[in-house]
Amino acid sequence: MCLLLRVNIIVRRCTILPVGQGQLIDHGLIAIKDGMIIYVGKQDDAPRFEADKVIDGHRKVAMPGLVNCHTHVAMSIFRGIAEDLELDKWLKETIWPLEAKLKPMDVYRGALLSCLEMIKNGITCFSDMYFHEDVVARAVKESGLRAVLAPGIIEAGDPERGQKMLDESISIAKSYHGYAGGRVTTQIGPHTAYTCSLDLLKKVCEAASSLKVGLHIHLAESRDAASIVKKLYGRGEVDLLSDMGFLGPDVLAAHCTQLSQEDIELLAESNVKVAYCPVANMKLASGICRAKELLDAGMTVGLGTDGPASNNTLDMFETMKFATLLQKTLYMDPRVLPAKRVLEMATMDGARALGIDEAAGSLEIGKKADLILIDVDKPHLTPMHDLYASLVYAARGSDVDTTIVDGKILMENRKVKTLDEDEVIEKGRETALDLISR
Amino acid sequence: MCLLLRVNIIVRRCTILPVGQGQLIDHGLIAIKDGMIIYVGKQDDAPRFEADKVIDGHRKVAMPGLVNCHTHVAMSIFRGIAEDLELDKWLKETIWPLEAKLKPMDVYRGALLSCLEMIKNGITCFSDMYFHEDVVARAVKESGLRAVLAPGIIEAGDPERGQKMLDESISIAKSYHGYAGGRVTTQIGPHTAYTCSLDLLKKVCEAASSLKVGLHIHLAESRDAASIVKKLYGRGEVDLLSDMGFLGPDVLAAHCTQLSQEDIELLAESNVKVAYCPVANMKLASGICRAKELLDAGMTVGLGTDGPASNNTLDMFETMKFATLLQKTLYMDPRVLPAKRVLEMATMDGARALGIDEAAGSLEIGKKADLILIDVDKPHLTPMHDLYASLVYAARGSDVDTTIVDGKILMENRKVKTLDEDEVIEKGRETALDLISR
Numbered sequence: 001m002c003l004l005l006r007v008n009i010i011v012r013r014c015t016i017l018p019v020g021q022g023q024l025i026d027h028g029l030i031a032i033k034d035g036m037i038i039y040v041g042k043q044d045d046a047p048r049f050e051a052d053k054v055i056d057g058h059r060k061v062a063m064p065g066l067v068n069c070h071t072h073v074a075m076s077i078f079r080g081i082a083e084d085l086e087l088d089k090w091l092k093e094t095i096w097p098l099e100a101k102l103k104p105m106d107v108y109r110g111a112l113l114s115c116l117e118m119i120k121n122g123i124t125c126f127s128d129m130y131f132h133e134d135v136v137a138r139a140v141k142e143s144g145l146r147a148v149l150a151p152g153i154i155e156a157g158d159p160e161r162g163q164k165m166l167d168e169s170i171s172i173a174k175s176y177h178g179y180a181g182g183r184v185t186t187q188i189g190p191h192t193a194y195t196c197s198l199d200l201l202k203k204v205c206e207a208a209s210s211l212k213v214g215l216h217i218h219l220a221e222s223r224d225a226a227s228i229v230k231k232l233y234g235r236g237e238v239d240l241l242s243d244m245g246f247l248g249p250d251v252l253a254a255h256c257t258q259l260s261q262e263d264i265e266l267l268a269e270s271n272v273k274v275a276y277c278p279v280a281n282m283k284l285a286s287g288i289c290r291a292k293e294l295l296d297a298g299m300t301v302g303l304g305t306d307g308p309a310s311n312n313t314l315d316m317f318e319t320m321k322f323a324t325l326l327q328k329t330l331y332m333d334p335r336v337l338p339a340k341r342v343l344e345m346a347t348m349d350g351a352r353a354l355g356i357d358e359a360a361g362s363l364e365i366g367k368k369a370d371l372i373l374i375d376v377d378k379p380h381l382t383p384m385h386d387l388y389a390s391l392v393y394a395a396r397g398s399d400v401d402t403t404i405v406d407g408k409i410l411m412e413n414r415k416v417k418t419l420d421e422d423e424v425i426e427k428g429r430e431t432a433l434d435l436i437s438r
Numbered sequence: 439m440c441l442l443l444r445v446n447i448i449v450r451r452c453t454i455l456p457v458g459q460g461q462l463i464d465h466g467l468i469a470i471k472d473g474m475i476i477y478v479g480k481q482d483d484a485p486r487f488e489a490d491k492v493i494d495g496h497r498k499v500a501m502p503g504l505v506n507c508h509t510h511v512a513m514s515i516f517r518g519i520a521e522d523l524e525l526d527k528w529l530k531e532t533i534w535p536l537e538a539k540l541k542p543m544d545v546y547r548g549a550l551l552s553c554l555e556m557i558k559n560g561i562t563c564f565s566d567m568y569f570h571e572d573v574v575a576r577a578v579k580e581s582g583l584r585a586v587l588a589p590g591i592i593e594a595g596d597p598e599r600g601q602k603m604l605d606e607s608i609s610i611a612k613s614y615h616g617y618a619g620g621r622v623t624t625q626i627g628p629h630t631a632y633t634c635s636l637d638l639l640k641k642v643c644e645a646a647s648s649l650k651v652g653l654h655i656h657l658a659e660s661r662d663a664a665s666i667v668k669k670l671y672g673r674g675e676v677d678l679l680s681d682m683g684f685l686g687p688d689v690l691a692a693h694c695t696q697l698s699q700e701d702i703e704l705l706a707e708s709n710v711k712v713a714y715c716p717v718a719n720m721k722l723a724s725g726i727c728r729a730k731e732l733l734d735a736g737m738t739v740g741l742g743t744d745g746p747a748s749n750n751t752l753d754m755f756e757t758m759k760f761a762t763l764l765q766k767t768l769y770m771d772p773r774v775l776p777a778k779r780v781l782e783m784a785t786m787d788g789a790r791a792l793g794i795d796e797a798a799g800s801l802e803i804g805k806k807a808d809l810i811l812i813d814v815d816k817p818h819l820t821p822m823h824d825l826y827a828s829l830v831y832a833a834r835g836s837d838v839d840t841t842i843v844d845g846k847i848l849m850e851n852r853k854v855k856t857l858d859e860d861e862v863i864e865k866g867r868e869t870a871l872d873l874i875s876r
Binding site for chain 1: 515518521564723749752763837866
């Protein structure tokens with residue numbers, strides 16, 4: 001008599017790129033039970049499984065789902081609304097006036113639209129900073145994705161507003177930490193060092209510390225941002241935040257395009273995590289994050305798409321390609337940030353940056369089953385002399401065939417199962433048109 | 439009695455982005471007869487057509503096919519074979535030794551694989567420089583694409599080899615100019631100013647002039663290239679070629695990342711056409727083409743993917759996004775090269791750079807019917823506040839639904855009609871493996 005191990009899903013006959021400690025596996029098998037990976041390895045070495053669902057992974061590559069470390073998902077409804085403009089003008093003349101009119105239902109529909117796009121692009125986890133994160137949480141719950149949500153705080157010279165936003169943030173961070181079966185965790189998201197006062201930032205730190213959640217902030221995003229802080233405080237953003245005790249291992253700092261050598265040392269010492277967003281940084285001409293030097297300094301650097309209004313997509317394959325090509329260009333050296341390293345940044349390092357690396361970021365026994373299958377039977381992925389290069393330099397979101405999060409199939413054969421694609425697109429379109437007509 | 443105009447194809451109910459002089463058309467109609475556009479405009483204003491084939495363009499955008507101004511299509515079989523290396527090392531240690539083993543059948547299969555990829559990505563015309571362009575011509579004929587083919591010449595210090603390659607180039611340029619019903623035209627392709635002697639370059643110029651075909655050359659591609667020429671001749675590449683009378687309106691110069699202000703003036707005066715290849719330039723860390731300044735100087739600048747071994751895809755949507763984002767970053771100004779301008783570079787300016795702008799590059803009555811339909815019912819293309827921004831910043835090759843060249847449908851609903859997709863992919867894969875095992 002032969003003992004069969006009962007599991008929920010097996011993916012068979014696939015090439016597996018586990019990331020982390022694991023080596024590339026040909027003819028591999030992955031077994032998933034109760035949302036967890038219970039086997040990843042050679043198919044021939046696997047125990048015998050009896051599965052509720054068998055996925056044939058022939059001519060597919062299985063890899064960890066991509067982790068998008070910095071975005072504002074609701075901004076999908078602003079996609080393309082103000083293009084080829086300076087960041088300051090873009091924010092003040094278009095985005096902020098529209099955001100003032102935003103209702104929770106707009107945020108919900110924009111977030112759902114982005115969740116749909118991310119599932120289709122193989123992103124299994126994202127880190128968001130925006131208003132009304134409670135309805136973003138609802139979209140995350142329905143879509144089946146994993147997310148770290150940071151309610152954003154913009155004081156903008158109005159301490160009463162600042163306190164109110166902090167109170168709301170605390171309330172949301174409390175209520176939604178562990179939401180949707182643990183798929184949602186929370187952070188607090190002070191927008192920047194110049195849109196929040198030092199007083200408020202101190203309170204933010206205290207709140208985060210007492211709630212045991214992290215912080216998500218835009219840091220040294222652009223030359224303009226740097227010069228505003230310089231004007232306000234006579235010093236640099238990193239220096240300022242370091243001195244007030246803001247920086248620490250639970251801080252996720254997005255962008256970081258304006259760092260001095262001293263700043264890098266301060267950030268590395270504090271073990272701050274960085275979200276490098278090359279596409280948005282280039283599109284808004286904000287500057288270039290010296291990601292190579294941050295990595296050399298031993299820092300954790302994840303990748304982010306930034307919001308869909310400043311990118312204009314949520315495609316982490318594209319972001320991986322931009323991420324390394326921009327570093328090669330900055331350092332005038334094609335050897336910088338090789339494909340394998342970029343792939344780690346987009347998965348394992350991203351999970352580490354969000355504090356969820358024990359659960360996600362690689363395909364390992366005992367981790368959550370957050371994984372994607374790439375269909376490699378495509379002309380642009382042929383031949384495949386180098387799997388890492390194919391994934392980073394040639395693949396794109398539309399090559400993702402299957403997306404699994406927490407052991408649940410969110411997309412199979414490019415059909416999304418958790419959301420009604422046509423309806424989400426239609427409602428997103430309606431919401432966008434309605435918003436600009438208000 | 440109502441008179442019906444008999445045509446081959448009509449595309450109805452589409453949004454039309456004609457490029458060139460034409461404005462955006464909603465509820466548009468395009469009529470194609472004998473390979474030519476005979477109507478493009480409002481559907482309501484159109485004469486009554488009776489068509490052999492009616493394509494419903496509802497929720498699709500019709501635009502001119504993309505023109506890829508610089509590539510080496512056969513190099514698809516090298517995709518991913520040597521990654522994250524310096525250009526010189528990449529060429530000398532991997533590519534050139536493999537190229538020495540290349541047989542015409544390898545080139546044919548590599549070219550077919552790239553033609554398949556280009557059709558799927560909405561590229562309708564490409565400009566190629568490589569060995570065995572006679573078999574590339576065969577692949578172009580079978581695929582249905584349009585191409586400008588330049589047999590490449592590398593003398594490499596061996597005048598006998600140089601003369602032999604020139605003779606072969608002349609023979610191919612003669613035989614294939616006007617091939618495949620006029621879809622193929624030819625150029626002569628001296629590789630660079632340092633892999634061909636000045637003597638040979640003079641002969642090349644004479645041959646091109648007597649054949650009435652253009653020239654396609656790699657110019658000022660990288661710092662290394664510039665320093666080799668400097669060492670050989672004590673001067674810059676542009677200066678050298680200008681002095682010997684090489685430069686003129688029929689010269690297509692690829693890359694141009696190392697130009698001084700004087701170089702730009704010389705190139706503009708000679709009306710040289712430039713192929714800006716941002717992705718490969720960034721990947722190989724060759725430098726940055728100052729495309730904005732070339733455009734400001736009144737030059738024609740098309741876009742190129744470069745070969746699939748140094749990109750690693752043939753996706754001109756991706757190239758458009760890189761093209762503008764790199765310029766915004768170089769000049770630290772997000773207003774540089776707005777989306778509409780980039781789209782012109784990828785279509786109209788590309789056609790002008792290849793000397794085929796009377797036939798292609800825009801949707802106009804009397805031009806060849808080289809056009810694509812983009813399926814915009816996708817989350818990443820929703821909402822569409824700005825069509826130009828959506829196409830340049832959010833669309834990708836996989837959003838192309840239909841590709842038409844010379845009035846013939848090469849792909850419909852993403853199914854390629856002229857090539858057997860599985861077979862082309864399989865043969866490409868086999869060829870690549872066979873080549874490295876030789």
